[in-house]
Amino acid sequence: MIKLEHIFKWYNVGGTKSFILKDINLEIKEGDFVSIMGPSGSGKSTLLNVIGMLDEPDEGNYFFMDEDVLNMKAKKRSQLFQSHIGYVFQSYHLIDELTVYENIETPLIYKNLSSSERKSIVSDLLDRFNIVGKKDLFPAQLSGGQQQVVGIARALAGSPKLLLADEPTGNLNSKQGEEIMELFKQLNEDGVTIIQVTHSEKNAEYGKSILNMLDGQIK
């Protein structure tokens, strides 16, 4: 599903290249559940953003479902992104002005689904994550764990094949974190490929494999 070949990324700091990703080669199969670990500043988020097509490497090749991501038109890429990738953030990033329901609905609006289609998808998700009772609340009225559940529900609204999560439990206590991990495990069993970045050994164990990063390289 994902194939990275000789990926490099660097910033120019004072005339010298400062490498953030150094010769990353990686293959992830459909149905995988990968946990990325490593010290702060080692390039985990950057790698995830490259995979999520939000960031571009300076060198290397990236194939997503056998398509050359780096050499395709921006429009095609955003289509690919829209239909296959869901994002979960450490600080949830829900839209404060929208209710739980509307937050989950937003990506579907951008996919130009009709309102009845949207309604049935959102209802399913609310049901599945047990937040039907919260659908009219605003993010500020939820706990961190609940907000992250909404964040995940939103990421899944477009029924992506790949879920990317950058420290999804970073702002949560361990009990909340565990719940989220259970959720991920369940999703993975349902067929969603997951790549998560985490600092917690315990949470990393939920993955089928663990990647360790250090100074922009995979160990």
Added chain:
Amino acid sequence: MNTLKIAFRNIRKNRGFAIINIASLALGITCFLLLSAYVYHELTYDRFLSNSDRISMVTSGVKAADDEDYQYWSVTPTALAPEFEKEFPEIEKAVRMYNYNDAALVEKGSETIKENGLKYVDSDFLKVLDYKILEGNSNSPLANPSDIVITEKLAKKYFPNTNPIGKTLVVDNTPWRVSAIIEDLPTFTEIKFTALLSNKGLERYKQTQWGSANDLTFLLLKNNIDTKAFQSKVDRFANEKFKEEAKAGFTIKFNIEQIQDIHLHSKAAGSGNMTYIYIFAFLGFALLVISAVNFTNLSLSHATERAKEIAVRKVLGAARKLVFKQFIREGAVMVGLALIIGLVSTWFLLPIFSAYIAVPIKLNIWTNPIFYISMLGFFIILNFLASGWPAWVISHFKPINVIKGQLKSNYAKFSVAKILITFQYCISIFLVICTLFAFRQMQFIQTKDTGLNRSQILVLDGDIWKNIERETMKNELMKLSSIKNVSASYDSPVNIQGGYSLQTAEGKQANFKMDITAIPIERDFLSTFDIPIIAGENLNETDIIKAKDTSVNRSVAIIINKLTVEKIGWTPQEAIGKQVHINGRKGPVKAVVDNFNFASLREEVRPVALFPEYNYFGNIFVKLEANANSKQAIQEIESVVKKLKPNAPFEYHFLDEDYADLYKQEQQTTKIMQLFALVTVSIACIGLFAISAYAAQQRVKEIGIRKVLGASVAKLVGLLTNDFIKLVLIAFIITVPLGYLAMDKWLANFAYHIHLEWWIFVIAGLVTLVISFLTIAGQAFKAARANPIYSLKDE
């Protein structure tokens, strides 16, 4: 002092913000001051006379039985002043002013120069209108029949190196003795002249009469006169005096009008218009408010950027009061700078503005302490308006929220700011609507076929030519290949003013009598102006000879327009040959011509009569061939004129200019409107820019999230601009009915006008909308295209 230093440091630190903020306020202040200067100039007309509150002008009104309204004149009969003085104890003094002919030839050495500001006045004239006498006899400078009082300007012109007092000035071969010099007249006066001549020698004052009106009359009233009571006494007097006329259906009235009200309020003699004063006062004020609003909006949006600094200050223990003070000071520095910039640019722009609107505004306020005091008051008010409120809002931010990064202050919903923006746009759109309609109406006036061909017609001064001389000139000119026709008439054919009455004994109605405008013309008048003849024939040489006859057999061929025959009840063919009388002139109707506009398009076409009468022709018209090179033609004309009258100055203008002069006020207003519509839209856009920048900045994170959720750039731009475009639309909806009413009213001033076309409103809306969109779209694009990984970085 220390806080002031901090204020300056802060302003320098946020230079971009400060520049926009100060510049937009300065722009508003400049516009306000310029418009105030104009309004002030209009309101001070003739107030410089020290007795101005006691000086009145007598004007007259005449109404025929079938007239709807009075016709007003600034002139009064010669008998009025002396009889009023005797009759009414309210009057301290009454004086008259009478036009010396408009083309006085004044000698300067061997040269003769044409002057048109000479007036005959009563000897006590300067006791009523007390212009400042700079030199010479200040007691009774007009006591002798040969006394002349000249203005400083004329003194410099004719006596550049000598003291003019006691010297001789030769006017039309008559010597006058300069008895005094008075200060030049200001631009804000309705009574204009360059020299005053004693009227003691004039025949017309030996036997005063009530039968015709040609003099301006001014009264100096005693103190504390009840003007209403005085006016009704005058009304009674007029009723008594014109009893006979009343029987014939004419009502004659004399109005006592305060001299300082003449300019804006007099129908008889005022050249100003109070409506426009209201418009400009409103405009100036609105611009000031709009730019103050901008200042507030900009300060507030900027302040939230600085909210953290403030929060820290507050957490550090700076009392609320202190933060408030700091902001007020910073605001004061900016308002102060804006005020200074505004004053300086007004100083520089006033002459340009004055030239642009063609009103010679000169103000002597810069030395007036009241001006500076009012500027100080202005500064204080503006400061509270523009920075007091932001300062209050900012000092009430809750520090905890700010530090947490949750700056959802009251202002975040900024409903007040939105109302203010909408208000700005209402004014902008209103002005754009007015500008477009005014422009279209002016264009309509320029291009409307008035039934009289004005193109390629040169107007020469007619008074200086005797009949024979003129005929010679005409013959000479007609030899030139570039000239198609030459003719002459009493006054300008685009503005015929003579009031006459037409009588006819023939036809159904015996002793039929009607008011008619009429004008003495030269033989080739109709062909020169391409006025179509519907029935009958043009004037020929026989008609001219008959008209020149001074015996009792004199017969004057009369030309009338279609409307006249319709009003009498004839067909054009029937009219030909019918005997009519026009104020003593008897003769047959020679031709019926198509209706043409002989006054401004504000008025409907009325009955008009044209007749050959070679007594006085004020204008000579030279019609050039359509393909003639006008520059060359004018040179040829000049050489013909110079050959015949070597001493007379050669002056000419195009008839189109006379026509344009009829709409001077409208042109002026249109120009001011255009200018300030532009400024208002600009200021409103700056405001919109600021508030939308603020909003975009508030929503960076949201934009990032939506982008990750799949929103396209177009969708995000829509999201960011939507709210503001909505405001513009709301403003449009509010403004259209107002604009409709205002334009309906304004266009009603013209008997001939454009329709209230709906698409002009649409264009006004679209123009504003597009400009607004462009203003905010740049930022919206920038925000929408930013990579979300930066805005969504987890801390």
